[in-house]
Amino acid sequence: MERVERVGVTGAVADVGARPTGLGELCPRRLSRPPWVRALGYFLFRWRRTFRSTLAGNFVYPVLYLAAIGVGLGGLVDHHLHGGATAAGLSGGSYLAFVTPGLLAGSVMQIALGESTYPVMGAIRWERSYETMLATPLEVTDVLLGHLAFVAVRVLTAAVVFVAVAAAFGALASPEAVLAVPVAVLVGAAFAAPLMAFSVTRERDLAFSTLQRLVIVPLFLFSGSFFPLRQLPGILQGLAEATPLYHGVALARTAMLGTPWRLADVGHAGYLVVLTAIGYVLARRTYRRRLAA
Amino acid sequence: MVRARRLRKQFGDFVAVGGIDLEIRRGEVFGFLGPNGAGKTSTMRMIACMSPATSGELEVRGRDPATDGPAIRAGIGLVPQEDALDAELSVLDNLLVYGRYFDLPRRVIRERAGQLLEFAQLADRAGAKVDALSGGMRRRLTIARALVAAPELVILDEPTTGLDPQARHLVWERLYRLKREGVTLILTTHYMDEAEQLCDRLVVMDRGRIVAEGPPRALVAEHVAREVLEVRVLPADEAAVVAALDRHGAGCDRLADRLCAYGDDGDALLAAVLATGVHPEGVLVRRASLEDVFLRLTGRRLVD
Numbered sequence: 001m002e003r004v005e006r007v008g009v010t011g012a013v014a015d016v017g018a019r020p021t022g023l024g025e026l027c028p029r030r031l032s033r034p035p036w037v038r039a040l041g042y043f044l045f046r047w048r049r050t051f052r053s054t055l056a057g058n059f060v061y062p063v064l065y066l067a068a069i070g071v072g073l074g075g076l077v078d079h080h081l082h083g084g085a086t087a088a089g090l091s092g093g094s095y096l097a098f099v100t101p102g103l104l105a106g107s108v109m110q111i112a113l114g115e116s117t118y119p120v121m122g123a124i125r126w127e128r129s130y131e132t133m134l135a136t137p138l139e140v141t142d143v144l145l146g147h148l149a150f151v152a153v154r155v156l157t158a159a160v161v162f163v164a165v166a167a168a169f170g171a172l173a174s175p176e177a178v179l180a181v182p183v184a185v186l187v188g189a190a191f192a193a194p195l196m197a198f199s200v201t202r203e204r205d206l207a208f209s210t211l212q213r214l215v216i217v218p219l220f221l222f223s224g225s226f227f228p229l230r231q232l233p234g235i236l237q238g239l240a241e242a243t244p245l246y247h248g249v250a251l252a253r254t255a256m257l258g259t260p261w262r263l264a265d266v267g268h269a270g271y272l273v274v275l276t277a278i279g280y281v282l283a284r285r286t287y288r289r290r291l292a293a
Numbered sequence: 294m295v296r297a298r299r300l301r302k303q304f305g306d307f308v309a310v311g312g313i314d315l316e317i318r319r320g321e322v323f324g325f326l327g328p329n330g331a332g333k334t335s336t337m338r339m340i341a342c343m344s345p346a347t348s349g350e351l352e353v354r355g356r357d358p359a360t361d362g363p364a365i366r367a368g369i370g371l372v373p374q375e376d377a378l379d380a381e382l383s384v385l386d387n388l389l390v391y392g393r394y395f396d397l398p399r400r401v402i403r404e405r406a407g408q409l410l411e412f413a414q415l416a417d418r419a420g421a422k423v424d425a426l427s428g429g430m431r432r433r434l435t436i437a438r439a440l441v442a443a444p445e446l447v448i449l450d451e452p453t454t455g456l457d458p459q460a461r462h463l464v465w466e467r468l469y470r471l472k473r474e475g476v477t478l479i480l481t482t483h484y485m486d487e488a489e490q491l492c493d494r495l496v497v498m499d500r501g502r503i504v505a506e507g508p509p510r511a512l513v514a515e516h517v518a519r520e521v522l523e524v525r526v527l528p529a530d531e532a533a534v535v536a537a538l539d540r541h542g543a544g545c546d547r548l549a550d551r552l553c554a555y556g557d558d559g560d561a562l563l564a565a566v567l568a569t570g571v572h573p574e575g576v577l578v579r580r581a582s583l584e585d586v587f588l589r590l591t592g593r594r595l596v597d
């Protein structure tokens with residue numbers, strides 16, 4: 001007890017010379033980086049450890065799918081088509097060309113799901129990295145935007161690798177196919193923003209696997225990736241056309257097949273932009289409620 | 294450094310902090326002593342500008358948290374109640390990543406991280422994964438991390454809860470050093486010895502309210518007395534003992550398993566009890582502490 005008081009009395013004045021922690025010297029500050037970029041920086045830094053395995057996964061996925069479904073199953077489909085691929089509604093002239101944009105959009109959706117569910121929960125409950133950021137000059141919107149930007153970077157990387165692999169498979173018609181990369185980022189953002197808005201409200205991760213099974217898998221199978229929607233009965237066709245992945249697939253297909261851009265493509269892009277914006281606004285609200293209570 | 298008037302925090306209808314007044318001065322170590330659920334963490338989060346006040350006035354580092362959160366936080370180091378370290382990153386990387394949130398140049402962060410690892414006695418662990426650290430090391434790393442941006446105010450929410458005595462003393466010793474450098478420290482604890490050891494001034498908090506305020510020794514002097522007599526007697530003898538203590542003019546609290554009586558001379562109190570002819574089953578005369586202040590003011594104990 002006495003010891004404390006002695007320190008208390010002499011403290012602040014006496015020992016300034018010592019400064020074992022170097023505190024008190026102010027740090028020089030440079031031109032400031034936007035706060036959300038600093039949040040993005042954390043997720044990128046953390047990614048370094050698993051970057052190579054992520055890249056390997058981004059490479060293996062299209063190789064397997066394009067080989068099995070595009071080339072393997074596709075060869076069979078092309079062989080049995082009567083009247084040509086186009087007559088069957090398979091734009092692109094071959095099943096491989098048809099299915100490639102569908103696989104890209106589908107894989108981007110799954111990456112967005114993976115990156116905006118469990119990692120959000122982890123950032124709240126496990127590493128508590130959101131809370132750590134919020135004790136610094138970062139605000140809730142910076143944390144949200146930084147994380148969303150990271151998901152976009154993950155999608156971008158995967159899309160670049162995918163397009164390169166697709167080119168090696170001869171699945172792309174023209175150099176214009178690189179436009180599929182920004183399309184993929186848009187699809188990723190359109191899924192990630194609302195998913196993050198949802199994930200941040202969860203106490204446990206149970207809902208995420210349900211989401212995968214009941215929403216993402218059906219979307220993957222029935223959004224025009226593997227067969228033209230006109231194969232579906234009327235009502236289901238309308239339902240499928242209302243889903244975001246359908247619009248992503250359609251947009252990716254225009255980009256990858258090199259077909260002329262149409263008004264419908266503006267509609268597809270608009271749908272995805274609006275979904276991203278709605279998701280972001282919702283996420284801002286749910287993030288604030290959860291993190292700034 | 295911190296001024297609050299009628300500061301209040303509600304979660305729905307639940308009042309976590311029920312209108313408190315505070316005045317925390319630059320350079321002092323200010324404590325919040327109270328049991329679990331008293332509202333300490335809620336108060337720390339408001340001061341750290343991480344959680345908006347429901348009502349009342351709050352000023353931190355001369356600014357209003359409602360409008361200047363980022364600027365205020367730029368000068369605050371927070372040690373949260375639960376360590377929020379990234380287990381996938383190394384000890385050093387945890388510091389580097391944190392410094393980037395404050396937009397410090399990498400060179401500056403590296404230099405400071407080196408000094409802080411020395412300070413936290415973790416220099417030989419710089420490359421280790423956080424998973425491999427003991428509880429005490431993690432706590433020191435969290436403290437080091439809070440210091441990366443050279444804050445003038447450091448807020449520590451239960452800095453030593455869950456640590457063994459040796460690890461606690463090491464943390465205390467580091468906190469003294471910060472204090473000597475002129476850093477303002479705010480800490481919460483439910484350990485009365487921690488509050489007595491570290492704090493220049495403190496508030497005793499209970500159920501969202503401040504029930505006492507002052508320097509630790511002054512609080513003890515004001516609310517209790519110099520010494521405490523603890524006696525255990527059979528239930529049948531209790532009334533007689535209480536009556537004897539009353540005649541002696543000593544304040545008295547009944548606990549589940551014993552009586553506590555307060556006076557300047559504990560042995561005299563004991564003599565008064567023995568004079569009744571009762572044979573106590575156990576007796577202890579000791580110096581009064583903040584624990585007794587809490588018991589006197591609330592009728593309950595700090596740590597169950």
Ligand SMILES: Nc1ncnc2c1ncn2[C@@H]1O[C@H](COP(=O)(O)OP(=O)(O)O)[C@@H](O)[C@H]1O
Binds near residue numbers: 332333336
């Ligand atoms: N986010 C929250 N939502 C609802 N109740 C909360 C929340 N945070 C804290 N509380 C409640 O407020 C009270 C005070 O909590 P807290 O400030 O953590 O106290 P302490 O840190 O002193 O243990 C507790 O009863 C706790 O359950």
Ligand SMILES: [Mg+2]
Binds near residue numbers: 333334335374450
């Ligand atoms: Mg607490």
